[in-house]
Amino acid sequence: MTATDTPPLLRLTGVGKRYGQRWVMRGVELQLRPGELVALLGESGAGKSTLLNMIAGLEPVDEGQIELASHPVHALDADGSAQLRCHALGFVFQAFHLIAHMSIAHNVAIPLLLTGVSQAAALKRARKMLEQVGLDGRQASLPSELSGGEQQRVALARALVHEPSLVLADEPTGNLDPATAARALGLLAEQARARRAALLMVTHSEHAAEVADRRLVLDSDGLHPA
Template sequence: MKAGEFVAVMGESGTGKSTLLNLIAGLETPDAGAIALAGQALGGLDDRALTLWRRHALGFVFQSFHILPHLSVGDNVALPLRLNGHRAPAAAKAASAMLERVGLAARAASMPSELSGGEMQRVAIARALVHQPLLVLADEPTGNLDPDNAARVLALLAKQVREQGAMCLMVTHSHQAALVADRVLRLADGCLIAA
């Protein structure tokens, strides 16, 4: 993968798409081989180093949003920056700018319970990208959205990834979702092949 590239991995349920993301994120250990991103091999990192690497290098977008219900929208987006040691004012400023980019600047003070599904997923995208990660991992990011919201969210995710020069690896079973990708791979029998 290269900076700004959006790659979709397709496969039937149970083929290991989510496991692939967990391996790349260092949440699971491979049985064989090695995982490396930007020259950093994950196998040699202890739990603390792996957590710090994950905080800096990765952004995550999940099907079920994983927005913290007790934090405002702005605080949810600022959270990765706060975890990476940024002071509150700088994190809030960056979160506000990122919310502007995803069309939710006016919702910064809102609580997640006040948002629609499409808005929640836009918050998740903002949170995934606010700290300018090398790689965004997206696990069925439109699985809980209606077709119109799904199309808008995917277009937004692809646009923001490309503008920031991040890489995005999205796993999906949706052919429609895969249309936004620069490349589509298929996962079958433990192998990735060009679709």
């Protein structure tokens, strides 16, 4: 099989979403190959977060289909959708969403614990993952003891530790100063590539152009090349 024969990891066909009578987007088409890095751009309110939430099975799809690793996300029940999220997806958010009273090693271990890995094995892998994002020696720290850039590195570690095939990142560097944001974006891309995880990230950072394989803009008619 050649690279072009590889089935897409993620396929969106004619996806639409509406709130009440108002369609936020229609006709969204996207194919993401394993390991591909795509930057998602679009004006505020265009529906970027809504689109990521639909791909994650967290928002109903009002028309069209979303297939992730050959699973029909648009048709899964709550259990099926939760299972798929646990195994196939990693998330990075603008506000990091770390659990305040847990050490950063425990925060990173969460996705592994959710898939049934033992606590000891999960913490071991979490510590190794923290080393890879440059936080060795900080495993016992609480999130509040870290800078914003360091907290986002914890969030990146947590998104990747269970080796998901797709990472969804929603303005992951929006709360960081430009230099820290650039480093975090570079690290996210490097770590995703190292694991052959595909990455779909909403970002306004100019550095997105440098790290992404493709840039797409979302508007009410769907996705277009930037």
